[in-house]
Amino acid sequence: MLTVDYEKCTGCGACVQRCPKRCISWTEREFGFRYPQIDKDACVNCGLCEKVCPIDKELEVSAEQKAYAAVHKDDEVLAKSTSGGAFTAIADAIFAQGGIVYGVAMLDGMQVKHIRTSGKDDFEGLRSSKYLQSDTGTTYQMVEQDLKQGKTVLYSGTPCQIDGLKNFLGKDYENLYTADIVCHGVGSQAYFDKYMDFARERYGKIKALRFRSKEYAGWSCVGVVVVDTSDCLKKIPYRDFDNYYYSYFLSGDIYRKSCYTCKYANTKRVGDFSLGDYWGVEKLHLTLNTQEGCSLLLVNSDKGHRMLEKIHSLILQETSIESAIKQNDQLKAPSKLPASRKDRILEYEGMTGIQIQKAYLKNYKKRYLKGRLKSMIPYKVKLIIRGGGTEVGETTFVHFSDEYRRDIVCAAA
Numbered sequence: 001m002l003t004v005d006y007e008k009c010t011g012c013g014a015c016v017q018r019c020p021k022r023c024i025s026w027t028e029r030e031f032g033f034r035y036p037q038i039d040k041d042a043c044v045n046c047g048l049c050e051k052v053c054p055i056d057k058e059l060e061v062s063a064e065q066k067a068y069a070a071v072h073k074d075d076e077v078l079a080k081s082t083s084g085g086a087f088t089a090i091a092d093a094i095f096a097q098g099g100i101v102y103g104v105a106m107l108d109g110m111q112v113k114h115i116r117t118s119g120k121d122d123f124e125g126l127r128s129s130k131y132l133q134s135d136t137g138t139t140y141q142m143v144e145q146d147l148k149q150g151k152t153v154l155y156s157g158t159p160c161q162i163d164g165l166k167n168f169l170g171k172d173y174e175n176l177y178t179a180d181i182v183c184h185g186v187g188s189q190a191y192f193d194k195y196m197d198f199a200r201e202r203y204g205k206i207k208a209l210r211f212r213s214k215e216y217a218g219w220s221c222v223g224v225v226v227v228d229t230s231d232c233l234k235k236i237p238y239r240d241f242d243n244y245y246y247s248y249f250l251s252g253d254i255y256r257k258s259c260y261t262c263k264y265a266n267t268k269r270v271g272d273f274s275l276g277d278y279w280g281v282e283k284l285h286l287t288l289n290t291q292e293g294c295s296l297l298l299v300n301s302d303k304g305h306r307m308l309e310k311i312h313s314l315i316l317q318e319t320s321i322e323s324a325i326k327q328n329d330q331l332k333a334p335s336k337l338p339a340s341r342k343d344r345i346l347e348y349e350g351m352t353g354i355q356i357q358k359a360y361l362k363n364y365k366k367r368y369l370k371g372r373l374k375s376m377i378p379y380k381v382k383l384i385i386r387g388g389g390t391e392v393g394e395t396t397f398v399h400f401s402d403e404y405r406r407d408i409v410c411a412a413a
Helices: 014-018 048-052 075-080 086-095 139-148 159-169 189-203 244-250 257-261 302-308 321-326 341-350 353-363 365-375 379-386
Strands: 024-028 034-038 066-072 100-107 111-117 153-157 176-181 206-210 223-228 232-238 273-277 295-299 314-319 409-412
Touching: 014 024, 014 048, 014 139, 014 159, 048 159, 066 075, 066 086, 066 321, 086 100, 086 153, 086 176, 086 273, 086 295, 100 139, 111 139, 111 189, 139 153, 139 159, 153 159, 159 176, 176 302, 189 206, 189 223, 189 244, 189 353, 244 353, 295 302, 295 321, 314 321, 341 353
Parallel strands: 100 153, 153 176, 176 273
Antiparallel strands: 024 034, 066 295, 066 314, 100 111, 206 223, 223 232, 232 409, 273 295
16 A cells, blocks of 8 residues: 655656546645545555555666757747747647647636647647646546557656656557656645635736736746736736745745655656756857747657657757756756745645735835846846847847737737
């Protein structure tokens, strides 16, 4: 019988989905993170839950790893992507083969879950970052069924979710491709729900929320709340310092306990591809335009290298692995456990979302004011400060049209 290690359990869901007796359910602990709970009376001690648990298994490297700066050729795709659009390019290659793509979507009620998509029409929701742990649901079971039917499958998620899927399957499938994200850590759905109570109080009826959007400040950490008013949809930008959830997430205060000892926070990756922002790419003075977003694309397997040869929608420039990890700390080591995390737990257990926001503004005035001042610096000036200039090689930056640059937008609802 599986013994749950609450310090290490990533909540991937492999044990829950593999149990033949369905005697493993979820229970909430600190911050509302979910952990498996076994019904001992129903358990038949088959050992499958222990077999599929990835926690203590060694990671293997199967091929020469290569790093790329990647930018999608389509401006519209680039505008809608969090970074450079590499995930969309890989997904399109899978769809072109009649394949299936699994990824994370924010559904009605702001619930973040893994879903199955079979074409571009239902793929849109998988784009953009969601800074909380997704519910894998029964998607491992669905992937297994798709693979056995001979379908080509792409599954994207955090490294622990990818490792959970592979251990759940128990064998390699040539028609399975995986993409792990370069992950800081995850927040919980329950903690995010409490934040959404505050957000609805502040903004009204929220139609959608994007943690990062390029509509207002280009490739940055500016998000958008889409509010449904009586006669229009209004887009309201917000920055990381505007609300406690985003601020505490970026400072590492609210991650799952296992994130602080994450065994995947290095260059030994579990996915065929690893995806992230190529922060600091402007300092490399590459010949591709990166101002409107650039993906860090690590190719980690022979299968991944072969798939990349079939993708023609990306502008790629190979870089060193050292350059790739320089600005991505999560390719070096896990996020550090901050002492302030204890305060966040007490707030979560004893305060409403509105009360937490008020406490955040009171306790972090300096952080808030510093963020406000930094937000006033034009993006081109920031590039110069970072050492990137406003040009890269012989390529002058091309900006998106005003269609993607609006301060407040009302459109017919």
